[in-house]
Amino acid sequence: MRSQFGVVLSVTMAVSCYAAQKPNIIMFYIDDWAWNGSPVAMDDAMANSRMPILHMPNVDRLAQQGMKFRNAYGSPQCSPARVCIQTGQSSPRNGFTVFLGSRDTYYNMQKAYQAFPLVPNVSDMQIDENAVTIAEALKPLGYVSAHVGKWHMRGDPGREGYALHDGATTNNEGNTLKADLASGEPLPRRLPKDMTDPKLMFSITEKAIGFMEDQVKQDHPFYLQISHYAMHEGRECLDKTREKYVKHPLVQAWYRKNNKHPETVSRKDDPANWLAMGEDLDGRIGAVLDKARALGIEDSTYFILVGDNGYRHDELRLTPGFTQPLHARKWWLWDGGIRVPMIVKGPGIEPGSVFTGNVVNYDFLPTFVDWAGGDPKQLKDIDGVSLARYMAGASPDEAFLNRNLYFHYPHYRSSVPHSVMISGSAKVVHFYERPDIPMLFDLSGDIGEVKNVARQQPERHKQLYDEMMRYLKAVGARFPKVNPNYDLEVYKMDKGTKERLQWGPFEGKRTPEEDEIRP
DSSP states (O other): OBOTTSOBGGGHHHHHHHTTSOOEEEEEEESSOOTTOSSSOSSTTOGGGSOTTOOOHHHHHHHHHSEEETTEEOBSSHHHHHHHHHHSOOHHHHOOOSSSOOSSSBOOOSSSSTTSSEEOBOOOSSOOTTSOOHHHHHGGGTOEEEEEEOOOSOSOGGGGTOSEEOOSOOSGGGOSSOOBTTTTBOOOSSOOTTOOSGGGHHHHHHHHHHHHHHHHHTTOOEEEEEEOOTTSSSOOOOHHHHHHHHTSHHHHHHHHHTTOOTTTSOTTTOHHHHHHHHHHHHHHHHHHHHHHHHTTOGGGEEEEEEESBOOOOGGGGGSTTOOOSSSSOTTSSSHHHHBOOEEEEOTTOOTTEEEOSOEEGGGHHHHHHHHTTOOGGGOOSOOOOOOHHHHTTOOOOHHHHTOEEEEEEOOOSSSOOEEEEEETTEEEEEETTOTTSOEEEETTTOTTOOBOOTTTOHHHHHHHHHHHHHHHHHTTOOOOEEOTTOOHHHHHHSTTHHHHHHTSOOSSBOOGGGGGSOO
């Protein structure tokens, strides 16, 4: 019998039979990949919760063989997301809220933001030495761990328990096309025909497969995090894959509409490049899945496919009639900035199942410990909970469904300092520039965050706002302060202020069409 969460309840018996064997855990961590950035619909009732033009048969395979998560949340930027995964802690607790700053309280504004309304906060610069990472938590349970690809948390992955890693990599290592600083040559406008390792996805996969082979040979259970540089900007792909999309009728229509030619369009503007990068990435995911099968470990391995932060892909609009389902994008705590795609396949997980409870990136650590035979309750100072029993078919209770998820971004970028708490289907949003505008949304019927119901539900708003602030203060979150040197005219002249105003706080209802316009 299938529950309302799309999970077959009888699978728990299969999990009990499997419990004696230590499972392997492989995470495909994808950079800058929108909730609707794959051909798999994250909500079967929403046509625009998928990217139909994109061909990713291996992602489709994972969804058919595993569980997809409608309401999975990451972070507004890649580095905080990665720290949340490693530590099981929310960003306000671990203090790593953006990739900048130091351990002081406020950002030195000599160059930027000196006339903005608020003095923004800094961020921790690496994982706290007292925090327990995934690799450190799994090692006593007999696991060997590897992290290949993008780290972007500073520090040394080896000191965080990883036996194999690529060092403290950032975005830069993943761009195989680089400007020639010595000669002053800029990045090429178009992709070379002879590219063989776009975004390092082939070499990353080869290294990951080598690790898998070594651990199977030594009969070690393992954790392997494959942190791809795709789908981050700096679009790179194989020429033969690009040619496939160049010929696609919808891409051809885009060239005509925008007066572009496939041989002269810049690589950043060309939708064929992004689509081909996605299909090439899918092939590398498939290579790992096929190797697991060849090694005889497919049935004893959990495979997690998930994005780091929210995003918005303009390629969605290549499909006639499609509009953006979520509000805003990366750097914002609107759902367009934090909701991510997530699929999990593994022992005891019912093929083709769906989970609609809220899950978040800091749930992974306790879940992995649970799978490995440890006790997640022994993990100290974490915010996540194990999802293992729900993946095995248990129906979540009200306490889980209505638990609070916390997001905190006390910084400027194209966005502004703000905080969010999601509790069930309720979402409270607080902008520190405009504390006079209370914001509350009901995501159950308003996934696009169009209608602010705070004025209609003042008691509910106050209750959730107070809960959020109590938590933020309890975990030592940093808060921006009013800037005595604020200059409205300077603020209005900043190139990012158009977006800050367009996607900032609002009363009543906003116009959803604004999500179709790049600020």
